[in-house]
Amino acid sequence: MSAGAVAAIDLGATSGRVIVGRVGPDVLDTTTVTRFANSPVRAGDGLHTDILALYDAALGGLRAALHAHPDVASIGVDSWAVDYALLRGGRLLGNPFHYRDERSERGVAKVHEKMPHSTLFARNGLQFLPFTTLYQLAAEDPDVLGFADTALLIPDLVAYWFTGRAVAERTNASTTGLLRDGTWDDELIRTLGFARGLLPELVSPGERVGMLRPDVAASLSAPERLPVTAVGTHDTASAVVAVPMEAGHAAYISCGTWGLVGVEVDSPVLTPEALAANFTNEGGVDGRVRLLHNVMGLWVLTEAMRGWERAGRGIELSSLLTQAAAVDPAAVPVFDIQDPRFLPTGDMPARIKAWCDEHDVVAPRTQAEYARAIIESLAQAFTDTVAAASRISHVNVRTIHIVGGGALNDLLCQRTADRAGLPVLAGPVEATALGNLLVQARAVGLVSGSLEALRDLVQRTHAPRRFTPAP
Numbered sequence: 001m002s003a004g005a006v007a008a009i010d011l012g013a014t015s016g017r018v019i020v021g022r023v024g025p026d027v028l029d030t031t032t033v034t035r036f037a038n039s040p041v042r043a044g045d046g047l048h049t050d051i052l053a054l055y056d057a058a059l060g061g062l063r064a065a066l067h068a069h070p071d072v073a074s075i076g077v078d079s080w081a082v083d084y085a086l087l088r089g090g091r092l093l094g095n096p097f098h099y100r101d102e103r104s105e106r107g108v109a110k111v112h113e114k115m116p117h118s119t120l121f122a123r124n125g126l127q128f129l130p131f132t133t134l135y136q137l138a139a140e141d142p143d144v145l146g147f148a149d150t151a152l153l154i155p156d157l158v159a160y161w162f163t164g165r166a167v168a169e170r171t172n173a174s175t176t177g178l179l180r181d182g183t184w185d186d187e188l189i190r191t192l193g194f195a196r197g198l199l200p201e202l203v204s205p206g207e208r209v210g211m212l213r214p215d216v217a218a219s220l221s222a223p224e225r226l227p228v229t230a231v232g233t234h235d236t237a238s239a240v241v242a243v244p245m246e247a248g249h250a251a252y253i254s255c256g257t258w259g260l261v262g263v264e265v266d267s268p269v270l271t272p273e274a275l276a277a278n279f280t281n282e283g284g285v286d287g288r289v290r291l292l293h294n295v296m297g298l299w300v301l302t303e304a305m306r307g308w309e310r311a312g313r314g315i316e317l318s319s320l321l322t323q324a325a326a327v328d329p330a331a332v333p334v335f336d337i338q339d340p341r342f343l344p345t346g347d348m349p350a351r352i353k354a355w356c357d358e359h360d361v362v363a364p365r366t367q368a369e370y371a372r373a374i375i376e377s378l379a380q381a382f383t384d385t386v387a388a389a390s391r392i393s394h395v396n397v398r399t400i401h402i403v404g405g406g407a408l409n410d411l412l413c414q415r416t417a418d419r420a421g422l423p424v425l426a427g428p429v430e431a432t433a434l435g436n437l438l439v440q441a442r443a444v445g446l447v448s449g450s451l452e453a454l455r456d457l458v459q460r461t462h463a464p465r466r467f468t469p470a471p
Helices: 051-068 104-114 117-124 133-138 142-147 154-163 186-191 214-220 235-241 272-276 299-310 317-325 348-358 367-393 410-420 431-443 451-461
Strands: 004-011 015-024 027-037 041-043 046-048 072-079 084-088 150-153 167-169 201-203 208-211 227-229 250-255 259-265 280-283 289-295 399-403 424-426 465-467
Touching (some): 004 051, 004 154, 004 235, 004 431, 015 431, 027 431, 051 072, 051 214, 072 235, 084 133, 084 142, 084 154, 117 272, 150 154, 154 208, 154 227, 235 250, 235 259, 235 280, 235 431, 259 367, 289 367, 317 367, 317 410, 348 367, 399 410, 410 424, 431 451
Parallel strands (some): 004 072, 250 399, 399 424
Antiparallel strands (some): 004 015, 015 027, 084 150, 250 259, 280 289
């Protein structure tokens, strides 16, 4: 086998990118062709994802990628989970609602009237999150939902626009709450009053979705018969593919806007302990299960920085983290970063101060102190969640892997190692794109082997940085 090229469209919660990978048995090189913002838009009816702007940016990046790398043999798309678009007759009925929109709370009440979370957990294995797809669907305008004939998760929508084939990839479908044992849960769907016809056929990572439509291929100056391959379309599923870990002894943290903290297991863990700890069982590549818990992530820090920017007190992240590293950790509070008040957009420093006032602790005063408090609180949340994952799964965690943008945050990596008392291996930063590329490369024959073989290739080509816990 020789090296060849594949292209990944990776749509994150706050930004997107198009990356070309050259992949072979001993090769895993990437070129970032373009990056673009993913900024939600608030309209009169709520907060929306500007999906057409994202699609246009992805097309532009793909066009540039194919111009620079005409030998691209496949395209794969991943994105954040749970959000979806409604269509009728192939026509988009409106910009998708954003998972941070407040409407989901209405859906929670409607769903739990028919089935409590404990019963749902026994069926779908998911932690309670108020924005899970089934709650969002329950919050929809009944007239709009009744008019729609198809619901597509974000990466499946992009793949549909590329190929004309509507499918639901299993790793992302597992986050909807409507999947049971790898198939749509018809009984649950009927109980909740949703039309079964909304949900398309399921495909698994590595399956071919279809070829680019002729009009799309022409607009991209793409070669004829260029396939779109299903990857782990949930970005965390792709990221976990590229964690260079020994799964039986490691925890992973896919850290960006969110911190997805967990371990890899062979089958769902549906114990009372997992339910009480609010852990989730999501689908992984090659039939693996990602037992994990959502931690708020670097969202709290980036939203605080946006607030300072709006107030005319903007600061560069590198400068802020340098100042934060000089702050005595004993001088700042460790607050509950999982408190629901930190989920919506808004004034994060004011919310942190309010939490401190309510709990009779001294609030941070300066930007550096706020940043250090966020880092310390996030590191503690990571530590607690890793310990819980180990206990619930019986995985003897000896190492913590941090991938994604958080792997660049040395202070966060070191303080997680210090608080957990375990070594942290940081990187790769572009784990999601790498996992996307690797699944495509295996599907088109550029590499072969198990998930462990793919991770070994990552280890050999993208060795992580090690953070040793302080004495």
